[in-house]
Structures are given as structure tokens and as C-alpha cells.
Amino acid sequence: MSSEMYSIKDLENLSGIKAHTIRIWEKRYKIVQPGRTDTNIRFYTNEDLKKLLNISMLSQYGFKISAISEMSDEEIANKISGLKIVNQQDTYSDSLLLSLINLDEQLFNKTFLDIVMTEGFENTIIKHIFPFFRRIGIMWQIGTINPAQEHFISNLIRNKIIVATERITRVVNQDLGTALLFLPENELHEIGLLFFNYILRSRGFKTIYLGQSVPYESLDRIVTACDFAFIVTNLTTPLSEDDFMKYCRTVCLAVPGSKVYFTGPIPENVNKHLPDNALFKKDLLTLLNISEE
Missing domain, CATH: 1.10.1660.10 (Multidrug-efflux Transporter Regulator; Chain: A; Domain 2)
Structure with a gap:
């Protein structure tokens, strides 16, 4: 139709x-x-x-x-x-x-x-x-x-x-650390990531927002240029299990000392094979004290 x-x-x-x-x-x-x-x-x-x-x-x-x-x-x-x-x-x-x-x-x-x-x-x-x-x-x-x-x-x-x-006036709490936010290559839908940026700043976190379609190879340069506590990245387009695992390992290995929160649609049955520093949306919501209901 x-x-x-x-x-x-x-x-x-x-x-x-x-x-x-x-x-x-x-x-x-x-x-x-x-x-x-x-x-x-x-x-x-x-x-x-x-x-x-x-x-x-x-x-x-x-x-x-x-x-x-x-x-x-x-x-x-x-x-x-x-x-x-x-x-x-x-x-x-x-x-x-x-x-x-x-x-x-x-x-x-x-x-x-x-x-x-x-x-x-x-x-x-x-x-x-x-x-x-x-x-x-x-x-x-x-x-x-x-x-x-x-x-x-x-x-x-x-x-x-x-x-x-832009209207958030809350003072940054340095003890909370800095969050790095970005979308993977070819991912352009940033409303979810923008909202997480808002939530983090409203809670007192400092954020570095890179936005849409960030190439994998640029992560190494970002890691050496700034000090951050964790990464938030968002997917709106579902990936196959193999493609998601490849992306997940690439990001997590680039920042072995930091937690990486993957939000958006995640393939089933990948938890057993993930790097230790890979976490999901529910973990981020718990950190930010947000109910999924």
C-alpha cells in the first residue's frame, strides 16, 4: 500500500x-x-x-x-x-x-x-x-x-x-568522572545518545559528546587525548550477532580500562562471549537510577 x-x-x-x-x-x-x-x-x-x-x-x-x-x-x-x-x-x-x-x-x-x-x-x-x-x-x-x-x-x-x-546549570561533580558518548560508523540516529548525554549532565557527570558516525580507528586517538570513566554508545539499527561481536570487541579492546555501555537492540545470546568491560542499557539505567517502566 x-x-x-x-x-x-x-x-x-x-x-x-x-x-x-x-x-x-x-x-x-x-x-x-x-x-x-x-x-x-x-x-x-x-x-x-x-x-x-x-x-x-x-x-x-x-x-x-x-x-x-x-x-x-x-x-x-x-x-x-x-x-x-x-x-x-x-x-x-x-x-x-x-x-x-x-x-x-x-x-x-x-x-x-x-x-x-x-x-x-x-x-x-x-x-x-x-x-x-x-x-x-x-x-x-x-x-x-x-x-x-x-x-x-x-x-x-x-x-x-x-x-x-544547554540549560543545565548543575555543577560538574569531578568525583563521578567523565563519560565519552558516540555513535558507531554509519549510525546517524542520535536522539537516544543525546538524551543519555542530557541525563548524565543533569546528574553531574562531565561528558564528551562526539555524535554521529565515529570511525573505529579514531578511538585510539581519543583515548590518548582525554581521561574518561566510561563510554556510552548507541545502536538503532539491529546488527547480526557476528557484526555486533566484532563492533563490541573493537570498542572494548580500544579502552580496556573503561566500562563500555552498549544501548539499543542487542542480539540475543551474546553475553557469554563479551569482553569483561562490556555492559548494556540496563546497567547504565541502574547507574543513572532510571526505571525502565
Whole structure:
């Protein structure tokens, strides 16, 4: 299917509304009306998805489906814009998704600020933004999001983390040591690493942030140029067991006296063969006193 064509299962995954409920709304209220392909397969459009997300948000605020079905698109939009978003996970998630679909920076900023004001910056990223990215991952898998939309939302979030990091006023605790953060070669998705940089600095650690796609051979030079307590590196693209082990050994052997925290997708059954200084995300979260829940 193209980016403009969704199955009813796609709508269920993206909107959180059960397929059975969507069908009832179709028949009873004519809220959405699927199209048909040349081979008579039912499909839905971006407009259908946006309408379902809007309806889901209004229904969470007490609006009856029967009343919503009689509203024009303009009336629905006006009702949505007049809502004061409160601490509801589903409402936040729908608002973030709508900002992605519509490339709506104003809606994203409003939603993000509402969450931060209620839950703080750290919980906003952990409890809302990272689950939102998992939701975006579903959209990638079923082909219903294009690169422009993903880049749009990723850059907004990236900028939020950078600004929050720059605003940290906590004095560095020299006793904690220095953390070196970088992404491996050809790895460009740095939001996870940026957030770990923020967390470390907010806890009083000094950090050296190298960023994206750092060549392996440059590590030796970095090791001799600075003194650090541990390394944090992040993967977003899953590696095979052999490729991960090669990468893991390369990094760990380059810094035999330092712990190396590998975050992101890790192949199963590699623990028995790892260097002694290799650790994982759960170990880093324990160090930083962060719950995975």
C-alpha cells in the first residue's frame, strides 16, 4: 500500500481504536468511508486516519460519537484546538501523531510543553517521546510514513533535547568522572545518545559528546587525548550477532580500562562471549537510577 492507503488493521494500530469499533462507526455514523482498489480491497486514507485520531481525542473528553458524527471537519478542528490537554497518555500520543501527520510544529510544541509542565522533561522523553517513536516504527513497517515526516519530528525532538542540555546549570561533580558518548560508523540516529548525554549532565557527570558516525580507528586517538570513566554508545539499527561481536570487541579492546555501555537492540545470546568491560542499557539505567517502566 502507498503512504495514502491504510488497511483497517493499520488504522487500529495507529489510532488505538479497535477495528470492530471502526466498522460500527462506519455503518452507524458514516464517520469514515473506505475506498476500494481495482481488485475490490478496502482502504482508508490519511484524512480518515486524522479524523479517527481527532474523534478519539474528543471522545476522551466526553463528546458523544453521535454528536461528533454530525460535526463538520472545521467544527471538529475547532473543538480540538479548544481542548486543554491534560495528563492523559492516549491524548498526548494522538496529539503527537497528528503533529507528525500534519507537519504541525505548533501542535507539537504545545503538546510537548503541556507534558513537560506536568511531568518534567526527563519523564516526557522516557514515558512519551520514546513510546511515540515506537509508534512511528510501526508506521515505517507498514509504509504509512514518509522520510520527510520522520525527519520533521526527529529534528524537533533533537532540538528540544539540545536546548534542555544547554540549560543545565548543575555543577560538574569531578568525583563521578567523565563519560565519552558516540555513535558507531554509519549510525546517524542520535536522539537516544543525546538524551543519555542530557541525563548524565543533569546528574553531574562531565561528558564528551562526539555524535554521529565515529570511525573505529579514531578511538585510539581519543583515548590518548582525554581521561574518561566510561563510554556510552548507541545502536538503532539491529546488527547480526557476528557484526555486533566484532563492533563490541573493537570498542572494548580500544579502552580496556573503561566500562563500555552498549544501548539499543542487542542480539540475543551474546553475553557469554563479551569482553569483561562490556555492559548494556540496563546497567547504565541502574547507574543513572532510571526505571525502565
